[in-house]
Amino acid sequence: MKSIQQIQNEIIDEFNFFQDWSEKYQYLIDLGKTLPAFDSDNRIDSNLIKGCQSKVWLNSSFNNNIIIFEADSDAIISKGIISLLIRVFSGHKPEDIIESNIDFIEKIGLNSHLSQTRANGLLSMVKQIKIYALAYQSKK
Amino acid sequence: MKSIQQIQNEIIDEFNFFQDWSEKYQYLIDLGKTLPAFDSDNRIDSNLIKGCQSKVWLNSSFNNNIIIFEADSDAIISKGIISLLIRVFSGHKPEDIIESNIDFIEKIGLNSHLSQTRANGLLSMVKQIKIYALAYQSKK
Amino acid sequence: MLDVYKIREDFPILSKKINNTDLIYFDNAATSQTPNQVIDVISDYYKNSNSNIHRGLHSLSADATDKYENARAIVKNHFGISNSFEVIFTSGTTHGINIISSGLEKELSSKDELIISEMEHHSNIVPWQMLCDKTGSKLKIIPMNSDGTLNIDKYKLLLTPNVKFVFVNHVSNTLGTINPIKEIIDLAHLNNSKVLIDGAQSAAHFKINLSELDVDFYVASAHKLCGPTGVGFLYGKSELLDSLPPYQGGGEMISNVTFKQTEYAELPHKFEAGTPNIAGVIGFGAALEYMNSIGFDNIEAYEKSLLDYATEKLKKIDGIKIYGDINEKISVISFNIKDYHPSDIGSILDQFGIAVRTGQHCTQPIMDHFNIPGTVRASFSFYNTKSEIDLFTDAVEKATSMLG
Amino acid sequence: MLDVYKIREDFPILSKKINNTDLIYFDNAATSQTPNQVIDVISDYYKNSNSNIHRGLHSLSADATDKYENARAIVKNHFGISNSFEVIFTSGTTHGINIISSGLEKELSSKDELIISEMEHHSNIVPWQMLCDKTGSKLKIIPMNSDGTLNIDKYKLLLTPNVKFVFVNHVSNTLGTINPIKEIIDLAHLNNSKVLIDGAQSAAHFKINLSELDVDFYVASAHKLCGPTGVGFLYGKSELLDSLPPYQGGGEMISNVTFKQTEYAELPHKFEAGTPNIAGVIGFGAALEYMNSIGFDNIEAYEKSLLDYATEKLKKIDGIKIYGDINEKISVISFNIKDYHPSDIGSILDQFGIAVRTGQHCTQPIMDHFNIPGTVRASFSFYNTKSEIDLFTDAVEKATSMLG
Numbered sequence A, B: 001m002k003s004i005q006q007i008q009n010e011i012i013d014e015f016n017f018f019q020d021w022s023e024k025y026q027y028l029i030d031l032g033k034t035l036p037a038f039d040s041d042n043r044i045d046s047n048l049i050k051g052c053q054s055k056v057w058l059n060s061s062f063n064n065n066i067i068i069f070e071a072d073s074d075a076i077i078s079k080g081i082i083s084l085l086i087r088v089f090s091g092h093k094p095e096d097i098i099e100s101n102i103d104f105i106e107k108i109g110l111n112s113h114l115s116q117t118r119a120n121g122l123l124s125m126v127k128q129i130k131i132y133a134l135a136y137q138s139k140k
Numbered sequence C, D: 001m002l003d004v005y006k007i008r009e010d011f012p013i014l015s016k017k018i019n020n021t022d023l024i025y026f027d028n029a030a031t032s033q034t035p036n037q038v039i040d041v042i043s044d045y046y047k048n049s050n051s052n053i054h055r056g057l058h059s060l061s062a063d064a065t066d067k068y069e070n071a072r073a074i075v076k077n078h079f080g081i082s083n084s085f086e087v088i089f090t091s092g093t094t095h096g097i098n099i100i101s102s103g104l105e106k107e108l109s110s111k112d113e114l115i116i117s118e119m120e121h122h123s124n125i126v127p128w129q130m131l132c133d134k135t136g137s138k139l140k141i142i143p144m145n146s147d148g149t150l151n152i153d154k155y156k157l158l159l160t161p162n163v164k165f166v167f168v169n170h171v172s173n174t175l176g177t178i179n180p181i182k183e184i185i186d187l188a189h190l191n192n193s194k195v196l197i198d199g200a201q202s203a204a205h206f207k208i209n210l211s212e213l214d215v216d217f218y219v220a221s222a223h224k225l226c227g228p229t230g231v232g233f234l235y236g237k238s239e240l241l242d243s244l245p246p247y248q249g250g251g252e253m254i255s256n257v258t259f260k261q262t263e264y265a266e267l268p269h270k271f272e273a274g275t276p277n278i279a280g281v282i283g284f285g286a287a288l289e290y291m292n293s294i295g296f297d298n299i300e301a302y303e304k305s306l307l308d309y310a311t312e313k314l315k316k317i318d319g320i321k322i323y324g325d326i327n328e329k330i331s332v333i334s335f336n337i338k339d340y341h342p343s344d345i346g347s348i349l350d351q352f353g354i355a356v357r358t359g360q361h362c363t364q365p366i367m368d369h370f371n372i373p374g375t376v377r378a379s380f381s382f383y384n385t386k387s388e389i390d391l392f393t394d395a396v397e398k399a400t401s402m403l404g
């Protein structure tokens, strides 16, 4: 299993291939389209991440000391971004997630999505993922 | 009897003699000292002019279509200024007071006392004098 | 008409680059941009006049006070208000509305009713909900027609004898609809109801005479009028303002304080507790003077031409739906394309340097009405150009094909 | 120590002429002057970042939001606050106090008691009087000793079990007295009372760590801290802020609005309804950074030397009476000479270009205590000089002989 940092580096490498922002966005859109949608059972308020302009639902399960994340959104670019987040975080141990330093978003040039703006909420997503990790760790 | 404008012009002429502000202020202070103080009967709240940092009391009486003003203050420069106002306004007909255009304050260089600052209240004094004039006129 | 390229030179931000392209600022309904004439007045205040006002008798304080009160006179004259003391400076529209809503607490009881509309900004909904929670009064809603206009026939039916107040925005920030407020006010007055008009979106786009409107209360924000942030005003008829309790306690709003009893100062000071936003108020005055130097007739005509041009071009885009596509509106266009999420379109437009707003625009009931998560909202000001609109509609088409 | 002549170059207003002489600005307790570093940040905001915050996803809005939230972080760090969301931006001290006073309305009843002191600013008196009027709670007053300190023994006696809250200023704006707030807070906490500290006059003069003080609420104004007008902050422990109802209804302070029900947003947004003073908040952050670049230790030591110098010189003037001539005070001197009215002295000093404040300084109870109509108040800041003090004391002597 690759480490969180290794996966981030992979993503950064992939994005380095793109010539301009429109290729990056097209890639995110395509990722968003391929990420399977939640069944409506999981599109519930308790899974909703606060502080996103688009709705983002995040679901997680914990088995064998490993967290599996699933997510969905009603906006396609958000879906693309969360599919990257899932790729980075899902399948890792709580402690690795907690300690991870997420820099790929900035490095692939999505920092405008990283602002303090509550509407964007990319920060909220990362925060929520870490909160899950903390919760699972303390349950152990 | 001199007109309000004539008296203002006299005052402006007098002040033209002064070399600098300190002479003007000394004159005002001396005027303030010579203006007779109210007896405490007249130092009452209903005679108080709102909007002055120092207390200013204004009293008026109306006889033979002529208004007599008396005034007092707990600050000496204010007293000097109101003694000028009394000199200008007292003894005139309500209509002359209402229509008068008070420019001497500016012309003798006291305009810093003329600001909108409620604390200064020179404007409040002139306003109050005109309000009395209006009241007496409507009583006729 | 106006010389837009000359005007643009007054606005330093308009020559900014975003994502390596020229900024196109179409988020004017959220906040307008600020001309040098206003920025300089603010700087100049701090460089030459900065001082606390009203209470001081030194020259600096007198100067600052005069400038501050001069701004009050500018607001009074611009809005056709009879008395300066009927102009209360606030920190913005929201603050103005809350002065009234908290002031009405004692006046209302459970048998009273209040009317708002379905197309209000949250700032003109939540305070009345909070007030109704406290007083037990009932909140009634003027419904919106599907074209984004208010249903005035329903309004007439809602105007029953128990209705004490009507709170309506002059112009909808989401749809741009200009509501028939003269009719709304006159009908309310026939019913002995008082009216507050939320002018946050109207004040910037055409000239308004509050005396002629005979409105009871009116609120607006400077930051939507080429002015600074953190300032706005509340107008109220003096007899109504006099009858309200003060909103905040503090310096300046009282005339006498002892531990036994405190007397409140006269209008407008009664509602201006504490050191106000002095630089902001002076900047607000400068902003109104600036806009008047361009001329509100010119602004209105020019913005109408931008609106017509943009509407026509947008309508050609496949799958577009414009909300509130009517005649009586200001230069705001809210739309969606197919089932794309507005934030997807907004994010892509941002890459083109184009600033539009996406989401609910603090008008969730409008979104619920149309059953949508939000809209893309482009709002134009007198410093925008037709060529910016060309670039914008091109970018929208590109976004659509990326998402498609 | 600090290089005052270098510092003065940062403040354009300090080279202004008043009545043909150099301005000497000794009215710092009313409002402080603004350095270029702050003026430029404000201009730069309007030239490069102006946009409504939090709700937009375009780059300009993201930029403005980041700058605004960065200012919150600066305030948090400077005042030793644990969490950013415990910093609520307000329009000033008065606004902050009123958020709390209106929030406590539901919590208090006629058996509760509140404590303030005899040396409070009206902003920290009137809101509590208004609150007591509404709730029937009782307001108790810590008396002042004739040297201008608080009578702490009496305070201990007042701290009975029914006392829910204590509201005291850290530093008196009229006398300069630094109150022993750590002791006041600790005593209150032992009694299960909560404490709000009015920091309007303390924040500018020494560094304060709110966590160490363990204070429950703290308020201050930017305009007394080299910052812009119309902005300040309220700190509150999050569990206390969470338990308060929102102050104003509007955009940004809600997370969900329907006509049935409205949910309030989390801290700090719950208390920041409407478009805030964005430029002001960013300027406030810049002001704190500026003052920290000079260093609060340096400021404190330097201002102390100005105070000592001026006190010594003033004491030589025949017939002078200084109110609150004690050791634990900031650089504020309130005085009268013989029975001259303070406004007479103030008017004459103004002719010398010297700005002092005269009057009651929004502390009428202090005036009643000393049975005087007001005082002349000279208040010094780190950009004032000893030679200004020389000119000032000369001018006071001249005023005295003119009036004598």
Ligand SMILES: Cc1ncc(COP(=O)(O)O)c(C=O)c1O
Pocket: C251, C273, C274, C275, C276, D029, D030, D092, D093, D094, D095, D121, D123, D124, D169, D171, D172, D173, D198, D200, D201, D221, D362
């Ligand atoms: C001790 C004290 N409290 C409160 C205030 C009120 O501050 P603001 O006018 O900025 O709201 C002041 C300012 O004069 C003050 O000195």
Ligand SMILES: Cc1ncc(COP(=O)(O)O)c(C=O)c1O
Pocket: C029, C030, C092, C093, C094, C095, C121, C123, C124, C169, C171, C172, C173, C198, C200, C201, C221, C362, D251, D273, D274, D275, D276
């Ligand atoms: C119609 C309307 N009302 C009220 C407001 C609130 O204005 P502010 O945020 O300046 O208080 C707005 C601003 O978005 C608005 O558009």
